Amino acid sequence: MDSRLPGELDFPLDRRIGKTTANAMEKQLGLKTVGDLLHHFPRRYLERGELTPIAEIPFDEDVTLIARVQSNNRRQMRARKGTIVEVVVTDDTDGSLGQLHLTFFNGFNASKELTVGTRAMFSGKVGAYRGQLQLTNPSYVLLDEDSVDEDEAKRPIPVYRASARVASPTIAKSVSMLLDSMEGARLRDPIPAAIRERDRMPDIVAAYNRIHRPATMEEAYAARHRFRYQEALVLQTALARRRALTAEEEATARPAVPGGLLDRFDAALPFTLTRGQADIGRDLSTELGGDHPMNRLLQGEVGSGKTLVALRAMLQVIDAGGQAALLAPTEVLASQHYESITAMLGPLGRGGQLDGDPDGTRVALLTGSMNTAGRRAAMLDAASGAAGIIIGTHALLSENVSFADLGLVVVDEQHRFGVEQRDVLRTKGHSTPHLLVMTATPIPRTVAMTVFGDLEVSTLTELPAGRARISTYVSPLAEKPQWEQRIWARAREEIDAGRQVYVVCPKIGAKEEEPGTDLALFDSKEAAEGRARAERQELTSVTELVEYLTTVPALAGKSIAPLHGRLDPNDKHETMAAFNRGDIEVLVSTTVIEVGVDVPNASLMVIMDADRFGISQLHQLRGRVGRGGLPGTCLLVTQLEPGHPSRERLEAVAATTDGFELSRKDLELRREGDILGASQSGGRSTLKLLRAVQDEKLIEKARADAVALVAADPDLRDYPALDEAIEAYLNPEAEAFLERG
Structure with a gap:
């Protein structure tokens, strides 16, 4: 293979399907390369012999359906020259809901070809006129069962996400051009051969053909399954590599100190920790005492006591000579954390003050709206080490903010921050700080495994005493x-x-x-x-x-x-x-x-x-x-x-009020499996077919396979196609998001 040539999937579309169509696809659908189009998978498939229920067609969306022509009339336009062809199509059900009106301006071909009784596939945007559903100037493909052989009559018709100017049949035709001209030998399969053979999956060339132009629905389903697994394997291998790299990083150990601030804080608590708080606290304590950075996601119901768990971890780090920074997304939340943490600590949080404990620490607040004197005082406390806990918003990320010895970074409501913002704070330590990410948005286990797969996940399920339903x-x-x-x-x-x-x-x-x-x-x-x-x-x-x-x-x-x-x-x-x-x-x-x-x-x-x-x-x-x-x-x-x-x-x-049940319901109600949306990764969604809830077993299998592959070959030297897929399929922002949660 000539390394100077772009990879088969990297070829510009205009060099394969012509400039006019390629330009329309880029403008309307964002598709630029051969790979973009080949991974623009069909949303569904139509059976040639079945009509589409018109009552189920969504209003104001681009649709593709199969229907039978019920009537065809042609008349002169009143306001200007030309004719209008009005066609009514039906799904053969009784009543007006089974009818759809089509309007063609100067539609000579439609007048001639769409005769009564003709079955055709129509594509266009659903509108309304005088209370009736309507498609204006839709594209169509005649489906004459008498002119095709028996095998062709059984072949499913792919339906793609389309636009008003690039209809589904146009996409299908362009994909067929690619498949016919594609140099299969230049495609390298991201799924290792041993795994394909174990699970009887088609290779990459066969899979592209079967998902875009299947001979049977069974072929289409098998190809979709293969690409779902491919997505899961790429994601999980990226995560497994990140976990391996993190395990090699060094961090300053912050072991528990008997008789320190943490023990004194616990002794003064007017209540008993819930079992979950105590168990997770022990896990955090062990990891903070290690010489590799802790990377943990702490999730729990609203009011389950996550802040208390995080504060206890901060106190252990302070006892061991370090500092903790808590990054909050808004000034209201940062101020609330400051007030609640100082209240919980009492004299222990007022070290150096007249009413403070002489062995206590200090809590500093740093936000963008503070006056110059307040900001300067908070920055001095952080840089000198006088403040063991520094709470702030994006102001903490400023180049002017430094720490004496940052040992723990706590990020609250992590989905409010970009990757780069969190990363800036983590680079302010002498060595890699420990990381605790908190979220009150309950995350189903499979989603946590997919999106936060390199973080250990702790979940608080109990509500503390005193919380009412x-x-x-x-x-x-x-x-x-x-x-x-x-x-x-x-x-x-x-x-x-x-x-x-x-x-x-x-x-x-x-x-x-x-x-x-x-x-x-x-x-x-x-x-x-x-x-x-x-x-x-x-x-x-x-x-x-x-x-x-x-x-x-x-x-x-x-x-x-x-x-x-x-x-x-x-x-x-x-x-x-x-x-x-x-x-x-x-x-x-x-x-x-x-x-x-x-x-x-x-x-x-x-x-x-x-x-x-x-x-x-x-x-x-x-x-x-x-x-x-x-x-x-x-x-x-x-x-x-x-x-x-x-x-x-x-x-x-x-x-x-079960947040985890609601988050599963949320995913089930959503029609797209967009786990890494633009607000999360900073770029396009990477998930095309994978569904976090429905594909739980598939994700688990891919995770196990990825861990085994990375354990045997951390650099993936024996699996270059998988390595390339990670680079191409996960944009840098998305992979970094996966890394840090």
């Missing part, structure tokens, strides 16, 4: 508009009982939305749907609702205040402090209160336009109530009509 109800205003006033009467009942209320809105003002509201780990699909709905539905804003609530009789005379990301930082801090003190009875907020905010006296959460948020965000938000032993209530307010798909999400959240 939260009751959640859907408030459907579309069919029960009278419930709106009952919501505010319910808020007044809580206030009269001496409690407080959160009200969450999806946007700040009439024309502005709160940035960053769609960052929950599994919500990228829902976020896109939410944005589309927002264009059709007037969403509730913080500023408008605050003004409205002052006119509601049930809340007359009650203190109501707004909180959102565009408030002046000092005003934001004072508002949150006032709510903590109980001076504010109703806090109308955006999702800045989504994580970490802890006000024990808040007992009611009202989420306006709840369908605007994803499952994990709703679960996070309602976790702000029921924190002080008081029963918590969450009302999910929606204007959507009954039967809308998003109502199913709300019903799922109302049905359970």
